Amino acid sequence: MRRQLRLRIFFKQKVVRPKEVSMSQITKIFGELTFSRAVMREKLSHNTYERLISTIHTGNPLDESIAEPVAHAMKEWAIAEGATHFTHWFQPQRGGTAEKHDAFITYSETGDIIERFSAKQLIQSEPDASSFPSGGMRSTFEARGYTAWDPTSPAFLLETGNAKTLVIPCVFLSWTGAVLDLKTPFLRSMRALNDAGIRLQRLLGNRLAKKIVVNCGPEQEYFVVSKKLYDTRQDLRICGRTLFGAAPAKGQQMEDHYFGAIHPKMIKFMVELDHELYRRGIPAKTRHNEVSPNQFEIAPLYEEANLAIDHNLQAMDVMRQVAMRHDLYITMHEKPFARVNGSGKHVNWSIGDNTGTNYLEPSASPLKNISFLLTLGALMLGVDKFGGLLRACVADAGNDHRLGASEAPPAIMSIYLGEYLTRLIDEIERMGKPTEQVMANINMGVRNLPRISKDYSDRNRTSPIAFTGNKFEFRAVGSSQNPSESVTLLNQLCTYGFFTIEKRLAAHKDKDIRESALLVLKDVFKETRRVRFEGNGYSEEWHKQAEKLGLPNAKNTPAALNAFLEPEAIELMEKTHVLNEREVCAKVEIKLENYVKTKEIEYKTAVNIAKTEILPAVVRQISAVASAAAAAKAAGATSKVLTAEVKKFDAMYSDIKSRFEALEAVLNKADDKENLHKKAVYLADAGEKALSMLRESVDQAEQLLAHEFWPMAKYQELLTVL
Template identity: 60%
Template sequence: MKEWALENGATHFTHWFQPQRVGTAQKHDSFIDYSACGEIIERFSASQLVQSEPDASSFPSGGIRSTFEARGYTAWDPTSPVFLLEAGKTKTLVIPSVFLSWTGEVLDLKTPLLRSLTALNEKLINLQKLLGNKNAKQIKVFAGIEQEYFLLSKEIVKSRPDITVTGRTLFGNTPAKGQQMEDHYFGNIKGNILEFMEDVDHELYRKGIPVKTRHNEVAPNQFELAPLYQVENLAIDHNLEIMEILRKVADKHNMVALLHEKPFAGVNGSGKHFNWSIGDNTGTNYFEPSKSPLKNISFLLAISAVLLGIKKFGGILRASVADAGNDYRLGANEAPPAIMSVYLGEFIRNLLDSIEKASIINEKEVNEITLGVQNLPKVNKDYSDRNRTSPVAFTGNKFEFRALGSSANPSEAGTMLNLITTYGFDEIYKRIKSKKGDDVKKKALEVVKEIITETKDIRFEKNGYSQDWHEESAKRGLPNAKNTPQALKLFLTDDVIKVFSKYNILTERELRSKIEIKLENYLKTKEIEYKYAVKVVNTLLLPAILKQINLLAKANENLSKFNIKPEIFSKEFETLIKLYDDIKKYCIDLDNFLAADHSDITATADEFSSKGTEILTKLREKVDIAEDLVADEFWPMASYQKLLNTF
């Protein structure tokens, strides 16, 4: 590995890991060391490859370790290939790693993912052995992670300090021409954007990231790329690289790549669709029907395992995508609601309904029920239309989890999908074993029939955006966490704590520390937004409004000399005076809110999500009205029209 890196010009190596904060982390070490006689030599030992010891004192640990305890360990994840990081003439060997405390407790997001893959492998192999499948030796989880993003002119963004500091616009009116013409989605890609995309593709191919698709998205200046499917761990590592490459290449093209979930009000936000499937070493996809009776039973059991997992632990699937940015997006008309339901499509729905209604359930009956799929052309993988309002949709031979935010680390969602399905397979195994009789396949089908009936509440085929669904889901008892603090509480029920511990994903202490870290991240994000909103208003926007007020006052004074008193001037003058007072008041309210006692982290998170958000929303409403009344020459920040219609 060292020789390969040196041949390609690398001078340093780094263990690249995923701390429980936004982004990734790395510490670079050179390939030099002292020899036995004190000379400088090139050295990269096996021990350095396997383990490194970065200072962990400033990484969030959620109370697992004290600030003065600096020791943490990174350990190589050999299931994810190394790669080279380049910056100018500098090249560094990057080693994907896990990150643990010196006592072995989790400090990262990759370790729980790897543990969930181990648990899923064990439980599904056990089930396959019970069914008589001797060929399945290893379970493989696959993922295809689509990434949405915005591109803005770097020059125009200079006048938007809110974007620079918070990643989104704190203020701004919806442009006259936004996305209402629906002319951007899949539209012609403009020349400068295509050049950017070509450079992105080039960088991704050089790193072995097989990007497949690129296109315009719904909102102006919004785009998407999608890679080919890979094993889940590698797909997630590659998505983290993709986000960084988008930013770097955009900078070279005098652009800014925005990955915030909702950078603009009034137009679509950005997410990433996590396409997820389960296979094994024989090439079988457990989410695809087959002519083989055994594989069809496995297909039905796999669907049942997912349904059972979401029925029992749908709340943690919602919690896995909870953060301050995604709160602005979930439930809007470009993202699924926060209610975790499953859309199976017409074919699977009819298939499950037929099994549920069948008086006799056996292998022959199920084979006849599933035979219809074999008559479809092979090219038609999707047996029914998609439902973009569903957070979890079956799309032919995989599930698509649509609730992830665009800036999210997909490891959390991947871990939860694996965990709830592990629970499903484990529960199915126990139910089959507990049934009397020797016909394992018949018992398996009886279990499938039971689960179909049990999990009807989480299946929903209609419009997830509708108010009717919110009311119906409440009757069904489905959790509907409106914001991050509410969602994170779903991690701390007794059943959830037990399931994390049972499958060795996280101990109770690790899980509680994880929630504390996520709450801290949420609070810090919101606090930055609130503080910076006040600063921008006081130092940029109120002075601009005053200039307009002074301009109107002078105009009124000049016209009054000729006994002309236009009523429109008086109304606009009074409106701006009132807006100035209201805006100043809400700034004071935000300042007072931030100055209050916030020592209880849980109570503070609830307050930030409710009262704090309410004040900022009111402040924004007033500022956005003022933007339309102040002359362009006075208004210091680029409008949405300029931001979103540059390219």
């Protein structure tokens, strides 16, 4: 009895309660867990601070002579804030983030323990890379990999309960220098975009632009489930999505959840979430209900892309932690529930320079408006040439369930510009010689754009790439995905477009730059007309039209990933110095491996649930009905209905059993496939069909079995109860 009492006391002490938070002093707490510029200014000498800020602004290599004072200042600040460890934090290609924590201790010359954090420890670390996917670029026994500090993204404190760790954002490379992460390609794409963008600005006469700046704002969608209900679902716990589930009577058909009143429990969660994000310097701006019940969105203020990506990855982790304190579970799977909307991450992307100019913002300046049109043309050239790559960069097992379903965009990569801007581009296509009057008319058209476009454009929610006034919104990114891949590719497509336009402008070097630019744009807009689409992206007509136009429309991940291996795609990667051919092939292999492993886990989980949870439930139903039939017969009232019911449930048992055995057979046969790609293709076809058949039988059973026998929470509960 005493032991039981002690256990009850122990578990009671372990219960984590939601924090009581106040949002009345946002500016006071904002960034308190980051090694911010204010902290740098306080902790570093003026000379060291200026040189570090110069590295951050220009992207030039770090002056290693300042690494020691920076490391010392970081350590002193972190320890003063309660940190005991540090970690190099990076973004492996498997997805998510990775970290290894080391204490701030070492031996002194006399053998005593002292606190130390050296320049070498700041700049570089050597985690064991053997268990990270490399796509065959190294053998398992070649375990060495290096993380290297990215000074353009601020260090921060990771806080878990009373424990704090200094986190240093890093890139991750093999010992031969091969890419093993997602941050390195992004940083390389920024350098390529900078070179091409600045060259084009010089042709336009812009001498003030020194550095190209990409701003980004990922809008994060997510589902929330009661932790108590989540614990009943083996599929949610293991796969992050439901593999079974009959349609609820009330789903999203009433359209009453979108922008509806936020549930009080969710408000408490959101208040604490905002508080924790602000402490980390993450500028959370908007929160609201999404379309599906128990689906929500959080959106930030836009930031420079590198920081925005790091902040999104941090935010996803913080969201999960805060949810646990409120007895909630967050799933960022792209399609956790069938028959309702999935979750995406709308990535807002804009490009400008160090002067604060946004190249996608129309202006009163004729030359700036030429720059605006050239930037539009550059992205159109990239999407027209490499639309298949855009589909490939968002391809994974989760997003395959989402693209083209409900409000998610289709897998066909097209651009939506809005009625007004489309008319302007059509006018440029039809123009003759670009006289002063023609150029003035076009400039006035662009100048009018802010007043008209921001009110009347972007009504098409079916477009994967939409111009929304002064930025593009790439809507095909999955909720769980690292936005780095999509931003990297958008950068590369724009780089390709800038480079192509620059070459074409050279053919008109004797003309006025505005006249030359309009002549080039006239051809560009004609060539890329096929990727501009203003209609319904879900319609069968668009799919047929896209096929005639030669636009890629990969139906699943194995098909989409082929785009990376096209010679032109590899040439793009190598010319922009983002990835070499070997790294591209490794990237594809890693993605295929992730896809196959995800499918295998889902299919094995489905079989296990059917075997150990669903069939026993059917047996209990058969037993109950058979007992009722026997009781009726014993009372002299033989029931043909009850006898028929017993036979029906017996047939249901046989049907479910045969279908999970068919899924098991698919898994066994997949092991015989000679390579990873063929295995992925087979699972995408035969595996999905077998799972769909099993799900059909299980979902039918859910609707017929007594509620007391059903072993897991149903959709109606999962989508309404918090």
